[in-house]
Amino acid sequence: MRINSLRLQLLAWVVLPLAGLATINLWTSQRNALATADLVTDRMLVGSARAIAERVAMADGALDATIPPAAIEMFDTGDRDSVYYRVETAGGRLLTGYPDLPKAPQHENIGASYRGHPLRLLTLGHPVIGAGEDSPISVTVGVTLAGHDAMVKRLWLSAFAQQLALVAIAGVFVLLGLHRGLAPLIRLRDAVRSADRNELGAIEVSGAQSEIRPLIDALNAYRERVRAQMAAQRRFIANAAHQLRTPLALLSTQASYALRENAADQRREALVALQASSGRLARLAEQLLTLSRAEPGSRRPRADRIDLTEAALHVLETQMPAAINRKIDLGLDEDGPVPVIGDGTMLREMIVNLVDNAVRYSRAGGSVTVTLSAIDGEAILTVIDDGPGIPSDEREHVLERFYRIAGSAEEGSGLGLAIVREVAETAGGRVTLGDGAAGGLAVEVRLPLALP
Ligand SMILES: Nc1ncnc2c1ncn2[C@@H]1O[C@H](COP(=O)(O)OP(=O)(O)O)[C@@H](O)[C@H]1O
Ligand SMILES: [Mg+2]
Missing domain, CATH: 1.10.287 (Helix Hairpins)
Structure with missing residues (x-):
């Protein structure tokens, strides 16, 4: 299962491990509670046994064992525990108490069972002055486990409540922190949503964190x-x-x-x-x-292998009538195929626009030369005329769409050179305008040469 909510994810990452740790902690605290209850019960057993043993004395030449009430009452913690005791001489003669109560090994507390109830049991040896070989007497005290278990429960429950509170508080703080932390993101969402569609101004989100x-x-x-x-x-x-x-x-x-x-x-x-x-x-x-x-992204760009020389020849044929009309000497200077990768129609259109410009804007009776060469992995196409050229401060503008030099007598839209630039750049190349040798315009297009 995948959780898509950031809130739930973070909550899970914080609260689940914390709950795991709390569980381990609860387990240890349960053992601690048990150990504490054992210790307290055993102290009471020792106290009780000692109180009983100290009352055993010689009276009229015989051992007298009177049970002091305090020795029994100290176990009266309101949990209805039964207390069993047994006092006997060193020889094993019962002085008082329950004859069938099992004995614990000396100074060792054991868990035992008596009359169907689990018991905690302790046996204490005690010397009695003047008792002869009856000394030391042994006192065994046992108590049922109701008080002991109640104490374990109390100790453990309070630990449990604390852990639970800790996990819950951590969860609440995670949610609070997230709420505060995510607020800029929510504001960003609202800003993007509500922003006027045609506005598209900069969005400002106050209090955005460095991550956002x-x-x-x-x-x-x-x-x-x-x-x-x-x-x-x-x-x-x-x-x-x-x-x-x-x-x-x-x-x-x-x-x-x-x-x-x-x-x-x-x-x-x-x-x-x-x-x-x-x-x-x-x-x-x-x-x-x-x-x-x-234009980039307007359609799937074609990547055909095109021979620029062949394309130029084709263009020159179609432009020849216009050139003859103006008595322009239109020529091609090439030495073999110049392959490039691109859209054939577009590349031809690019050459058409360059030759068309040269024929129309240069002087009648002049010459226009198209040169093709391949140097250092680049295809170089130049169109040079001997007309008036373009002043250098106009050169960057004529490549823009619809830009025409003011006062031009020829008809036109100002799109030709924009097309040239767009096509060249789409094919990974660039266009530069320069001076022709005879004072006219020299347009140079450099494209990456297609690998053989
Ligand atoms: N070979 C050239 N010689 C002189 N001026 C040119 C030449 N080619 C382009 N120009 C100038 O650059 C302008 C922009 O050319 P272009 O983008 O092809 O648009 P159009 O030919 O439709 O006017 C032209 O109006 C013209 O003034
Ligand atoms: Mg043109």
Whole structure:
């Protein structure tokens, strides 16, 4: 059986051993009570026997044994004990008392049985002056055990009561201590329960012990993280909605324009513009989706073996028309496969965004070079253009979501580089922005190389 309550556990750990110890203690105290009662009874037997023996004297040439009442009355403790005695000469002649009372060995107290009752028995030798060979006389006194047993019981019961009280008091103190000790934990529970769901502020529990402090700190750190994450999510959704609203409004305007237009070629022109807008909108939605997929924990990360060179070749093919459009010399510089572990779709999307940026933001007629290499266990992908580049104070911002450099003539959402960073970090790598040799932007992505 498992006890889940801390109260019961501690109570069991304190009270059960204590009860065990008390039991052992009771056993010894019972033996002590018995020894004490034996000792007291034996002292009384000695006293009684001596009182009887001292009264035995020669009277008119014969031994006279008169029993002093005190010798018998000293056993009258209210427990209705019977006292038996026997006085006889050295030769064994009965002077007075019960002839069939057994004798105890000299100076030894024994337990005996007489007339069906257990007895405590003592025999004492006593010289009588002038008694000749009748001296020393022997006096035997026996007493039944009612008083003796009552004394054992009394002594033992008081010990028993004390032990019981001790265990009970210990139990009460354990419960009290626990109640006090657990109070901060209960307060913490209530604070966590009652705290406003959207608040997620730091929880403060007064009087928390040093064992509970780390728990509260960890909880607060966790709440802080959740709060930051929630805020980021809210920002993201607001931004995304904002980004979607503008092109949708444009789309709607273009549609109404096309509807109003009667001339066939002007209507066609409006429809072409509409098609371009909806294409950009689709691209934006796609980027939002990519970003949400690249986020940590958003889905089970795929761990395929991907050849970056092959992926880059594929991307370059799709970007070639745009490059030709701007008369840009788009080239790949590679020497063999560069294998990495990651999600193929995401990694391709990362390269798409880098090449797309380079083609669109660099100058027309320039050149864009994608380089792939594997050095020291790292896959290195660089995309270098000879355009205007990004000022160094903007470089840390352009990696943020929705951040665009003000005054850019090109269309965009500001999600491209954020996707690049998210994908690279998910694959265990990192992104750095630098200067290209010809003054443009050089983006370098380093990923762990897949083991052969
Ligand atoms: N190769 C580049 N050369 C110059 N500026 C760039 C380049 N790549 C990105 N940028 C700047 O960084 C900004 C952020 O890029 P990105 O995150 O891809 O968003 P978007 O392309 O949608 O604007 C761009 O608006 C652009 O101003
Ligand atoms: Mg971009």
